[in-house]
Amino acid sequence: MHRTLIYSLVSALTAGFSPASEIEPNWESMAEHYRVPDWFVDGKLGVWFHWGISSAADENRPNDGSHYGRRMYSPPPAGKPDNELDMSETLTKWHIERYGPLEEFGYEKLIPLFKGEKWDPDALVGFVKDNGARFIMPVACHHDNFDMYDSSHPWNSFKMGPKRDTLKEWKAAATTHGLKFGVSTHLYWSPRFFANARKYQKPGTPEWSLFNMDYDPRGYASQDSWNEHWYARCWEIIEKYDPDMFNNDCPYPNERTGKGLGVKLFSDYVNRDLAENDGKQTVVFSCKDGKLDRRAFTYNLERGSSGEIQSEPWIWATDLSGGWFYRATAVNRMSIPVMVGNAIDAISKNGVVMLNIALKGDGTIPDTQAAYLTTFGDVLKTCGEGIYGTRPWTTYGEGPLEIKTGRQGENRKNYSQNDIRFTTKDGVLYAFVLAKPTADIVIQTLATGGALKEDITGISLMGSDEAIRWDRTDKALTIRLPKQLPDQPVIGFKITK
Secondary structure, three states: OOHHHHHHHHHHHHOOOOOOOOOOOOHHHHHHHOOOOHHHHHHOEEEEEEOOHHHHOOOOOOOOOOOHHHHOOOOOOOOOOHHHOOHHHHHHHHHHHHHOOOOOOOHHHHHHHOOOOOOOHHHHHHHHHHOOOOEEEEEEEOOOOOEOOOOOOOOEOOOOOOOOOHHHHHHHHHHHHOOEEEEEEOHHHHHHHOHHHHHHOOOOOOHHHHOOOOOOOOOHHHOHHHHHHHHHHHHHHHHHHOOOEEEEOOOOOOOOOOOOHHHHHHHHHHHHHHHHOOOOOOOEEEEOOOOOOHHHOEEEEEOOEOOOOOOOOEEEEEEOOOOOOOOOOOOOOOOHHHHHHHHHHHHHOOEEEEEEEEOOOOOOOOHHHHHHHHHHHHHHHHHHHHOOOOEOOOOOEEOOOOOOOEOOOOOOOOOOOOOEEEEEEOOEEEEEEOOOOOOOEEEHHHOOOOOOOOOOOEEEEOOOOOOOOEEEOOOOEEEOOOOOOOOOOOEEEEEEO
16 A cells, blocks of 8 residues: 555544544553443453464465464475474475465465355354354454455455455344454554565565565564554554454554554544543453553453453453464364363453454364354353353452463363352352362362351352252361252352352
């Protein structure tokens, strides 16, 4: 996109837009005024959809780290043994053998293979809603600079590949099913993403813009032309699709080299919402910048975890496919029971769960991923009372499994019946056992004289009519093992006071 077009697009998109004066384009003002809407904190579960060009590459390809377009441009040195090739060299070698030389079959040649011929957004949204989701968040543009909507950028899904405005259709389906609609952009990575592809591009070709040839792959963050281009592309999504949530899954133009266009976009997004809703915030802005004041945004703790209750709502985002984008050979190293336990753990600590589904190139959900969602959905059908609309209790819980705070360190270890997590709502306490118990359940936190000051008047097993026997002493609350347990990896008790 030429610079004059960038200016005209920004001007057109912001014409007549007078944001509320509450939030200034700086992080201090964002921290002072940003408020997470209740629908997000109450909803607890969203589904992220990664779907794009690489979804349609041969499903039996070697590991591409979900970055096919970046890794396929690394031909190995002549004579280098296969067992010494790194991930990128292995993929490039495979790509050349499967599709042909890079000069003849570049990343753009995969687009005609990306057809989405079985993609049914209404059915997909209905499926995730039936399994407990309260919002969806499809990827609008991944690192590969390909827009999944009818975009001013020429490389998009409306003109190529599926030839459908997927964001428009995702939103329509979300509206039909009463779910909130979010979008995720990864655009800021794209000039660097295609650094190794540059030597295969020719001036004057349509591919020039796909591979970001007008921008320095190392110094683009300091290029005004790029930062303005990024702002225009993102603002177009906001204006055209009016998302309830905007996730910036990448860096952004900072205050030092990018003239603050990042925080300007984010504050403009929230201010736009405030202006349209009489000063009440109804949208969520999330990103992964852990250095920011957590009051200024909603922190996306991708593939991470929290060891304690966080003062601000946050997102535990994980991938059900094992590779973010579909690949048949990908393996999710987190078991289904552990995923469910991790989700309850996050919720007990003021987290909201975001589960990524990697659709196949044809637009369908692989059975292996669906199994994760349906299992969690069964737990939500049984125990949803203790999850939706709840808030953290005085303490998140107890148990031997140590959960550490930080990104890229999510738990993959099995929980035991001694790992307990709490939530609360309307004066009721809920206790979740993060593994199916085989003996009486002992909860030391709920001993008399402990964290729960009130008397317990009753305990019930959610999803069961069985009368529950229990004893409370100054050592612990002991719940006798029920005769019958729901066939699910986590069970929940309702404790009334």
